[in-house]
Amino acid sequence: MVLFSCGCTTAQEGVSATPNIEQAPATTAALEPTREVEVQPAPPIEGVELKAPASSKLVSVDLTRDDGEVWGAIRRGFAIPDVNGAAVKSQTNIWLRHRGSLEAMLQDSEPYIYYIAKECEKRSLPTELALIPFIESKFNPHARSSSSAAGLWQFIPSTGQHFKLKQNEWVDERRDLVASTRAALDYFTYLYEMYGDWQLALISFNWGEGSVAKAIQKAQDAGREPILRNLDLPAETAAYVPKLQALKNIISAPKQYRVSLPDVPNAPYFVAIKRKSDLDLRELAKMTGLKLEEFRQLNPGLKQPVLVASQSQTLLVPIDKADEIKSSLKNYKPPTRKPGRSYKVRKGDTIGGIAHKLKVSVHSLMAANGLKTHSVLHVGMDLTVPGSASRTDWNG
Structure with a gap:
């Protein structure tokens, strides 16, 4: 049973696939270009030996250095050991067969990816984690799966509650950029401290740490070392690390794969405005002449076009329009009737x-x-x- 799951879809029980994955050196190396175009964290199962983290300092990267665009800054923070093999080649082919969709998805990440990478830097976490929403939600904060997982990181309701993500008539913080990223990085930190292995942490994020612990136990019972390539995994989970590696390779050498990375500045996209009173975003859009969709894009956790101060006191706005919005708010009169x-x-x-x-x-x-x-x-x-x-x- 999956006790903890954040994946877009739930792997079917009983469907296993041993990934064709080989460990590669820790340095990132691109592949040869292809020609084919009340839930609680489950404790480790008794008897399962897990590695301890080698150091509390996981990775160090300075996103404040001006590379002109965010992709170079993210590449500098790659720290999860590489894998290679047939599974990675297969996932690379899948990304490249849909090159147009991949490039559109990369463009869609612009409002969010600098912030997520910066949060990884603050926590000394590998910047590969900033790429996980490509896999989970295609960087669509409104994405919702058949298992009711929602948001960039695809938290299911119970896991969202465990990580204190508010879910009610007014807000769903599983879709909120700031709140859900905090929860996702908390979860990844917990998983890494549990296993001391980023690849095991990644598949646990997808499949659940209880299920991974059982797979480790099964491998040890069979006399196999409990590492990724020795675990019997569902097909979706077996593809998770190769899929991330393929995307990592493409971002590391986009010209080699004939992929155009969008020009996303290595700088904040938005700023936060604090509010202590309710705010109707439809009225604010009229006052500023901005499209309502611009507010929705950065505040996807709001289920209605109203910021209810009792539920949320932070409005994210585009940094290049912040002064105009702040000026308009000086003349804004909160609604006399409370929204709820x-x-x-x-x-x-x-x-x-x-x-x-x-x-x-x-x-x-x-x-x-x-x-x-x-x-x-x-x-x-x-x-x-x-x-x-x-x-x-x-x-x-």
Whole structure:
């Protein structure tokens, strides 16, 4: 059973594939150009020997050095040992067969990728992790899988709750750039500290650390060293590291693969504006002459075009338009009617008890907060109280 999963899709149980992967030296080397165009982290299973991190200093990279574009800065921070072999070649061919889509996806990453790479640098994490949203969501913060995973990093609801990502009528922080990146890098740090191996951390992010620990146990029981190429993995998970390696190779030598990397500056794309009162983004768009979609692009965690101060107090705006937006906000008058009320869960609360206390139906309370009959309430969780405002959407 997958106890913890952030992948776009869930691997089918019983489908295994041993990846054709060979360890390569730690330095990045491109391939020859192809001609083909209440969930808790699972503790390690008893008896499984895991490597300890060699050092608390994982990697050092300075993104403040001016390379002119972000890709050079990201390349300097590559630190996960390379792999090669047939699986990497196959994944390279897949990327290159859809070269147009790949280049469009690289362009779509512009508003977000510098920030994610910078967060990796702050934590001394390999910058390969900044490429994971290409695999998980094609860098689409509104991406949603059949298993209800959402956002750039594709957190499922329960994992999002574990990492304190708010999910209610007004916000879904699994889609929020800042909150979800914090959660994803927290999770990767936890996984690396658990295994002392980045490749095992990567497949655990996709398959779940409990499942990977069982695969390690199985390999050890068979007398095999518990490393990536010796594990029996589902097909999707077996392809995860090769897929990242192929993308890493392409970004390392784009001309060799005839791929055009977009000109993404090695500089912040946005700034954060703090708000203590509610803000209707439709009104702000009219005041500034900006398109509503520009606000949505940087604030995908907002489920409605309203920033509710009780739920979120940070608005991300394009850095080149920040002064204009700040000036407009000086004349902005918050709506007199509150968009909604919230309730903070206390010890001993139940959904039925809260509904009775707030004089709302259990069904409406659950619907407003995306809760199911099996959902678990956590102390401190913010619930939206239904019925205090009509629901709107980004097109309204």
